[in-house]
Amino acid sequence: MTGRRVVITGIDVLAPGGVGVKQFWDQLNAGRTATRGITFFDPTPFRSRVAAEIDFDPESHGLSPQESRRMDRAAQFAVVAARGAVADSGLDVAGLDPYRVGVTVGSAVGATTGLDEEYRIVSDGGRLRLVDHGYAVPHLYDYLVPSSFAAEVAWAVGAEGPSTVVSTGCTSGIDSVGYAVELIREGAVDVMIAGSSDAPISPITMACFDAIKATTPRHDDPATASRPFDGTRNGFVLGEGAAVFVLEELGAARARGAHIYAEIAGYATRSNAYHMTGLRPDGAEMAEAIRAALDEARMNPSEIDYINAHGSGTKQNDRHETAAFKRSLGEHAYRTPVSSIKSMIGHSLGAIGSLEIAASALAMEHNVVPPTANLHTPDPECDLDYVPLTARDQLTDAVLTVGSGFGGFQSAMVLARAQRGDA
Structure with missing residues (x-):
């Protein structure tokens, strides 16, 4: 261990109610909720019918039609946030040794949204026992393997060092950053693009949490459905989003005059x-x-x-x-x-x-x-x-x-x- 100190020099966020750091912080500072009735699909059959959705247009956030076609929604979130974090950091990644720049992406459920939608298509709405793969998106394999998230982010920022997906359920977003910190501390890399992304608001996810009654059935007022520590709470509200950071060794960040969060x-x-x-x-x-x-x-x-x-x-x-x-x-x-x-x-x-x-x-x-x-x-x-x-x-x-x-x-x-x- 080298004992190197690790700092955050870039942040970008995609969250319900606020895409971008300023919008995200303004929402939190105002105490404003972004939970609402589900609009992505018909939630009528489900016990819990509320969620915290992001109003997200891939093209307006810099993704080409080909990228949008290739990537699941959660991978899109990760790439957009990674590009934004690098821009926020002011770091010239192209001027660095690419083998000294790594990526970690956390995700609990990977490309659930894409897999759920593609199964609906290839099974003709669940009516076909033997599915017709000819109707599947050409990049369906990338939806199956969560490692594609780290690959997409690495390609987007030009990182050729360690590239890893961390999947430890709901601690993935902390653990992915924690793992990145250790890589810098031990001297394996100088910079890490680290964070997490999930887009789980889909019929299969709602069904899974309905089965164990973990999500709230409070539908009358979705804005107040999420009530941590309140005596009337009765389950969580499913959300989606991503946050990605640029992590650097403290001395290097100071030497280039970086803003350190x-x-x-x-x-x-x-x-x-x-x-x-x-x-x-x-x-x-x-x-x-x-x-x-x-x-x-x-x-x-x-x-x-x-x-x-x-x-x-x-x-x-x-x-x-x-x-x-x-x-x-x-x-x-x-x-x-x-x-x-x-x-x-x-x-x-x-x-x-x-x-x-x-x-x-x-x-x-x-x-x-x-x-x-x-x-x-x-x-x-x-x-x-x-x-x-x-x-x-x-x-x-x-x-x-x-x-x-x-x-x-x-x-x-x-x-x-x-x-x-x-x-």
């Missing part, structure tokens, strides 16, 4: 080895990930100024997470503002971890803690400061962001100001 000071991931969807109420495994991330960052719990929670809006997750914060931060947990941006942009599965990293970096950039929307009736078991309804001005030098995923995955990341530790 934050240092990624610590990262850790753990598994509960317990249950595919269940969580222990004591939050022990998430607490352990938090402690390990703080240790790597060489920070005390009292130095955390804000917690960007997983906050999915399921009863067991919110209680588990609350217990984990108390277990890892002790009394400081009661003094630390906590919020969930899923209340505004829904839960985009593998993408949400990167979107939450972006929100954390922007909270530091603006010294503002985004709120938890729709939090009117706090659950007595969730008794921390969840910043209800309205953003809060607060000096924010260090942020903890966490993720929790089916399969028992628990991940934590600490972001801090790059000036920390300077002489």
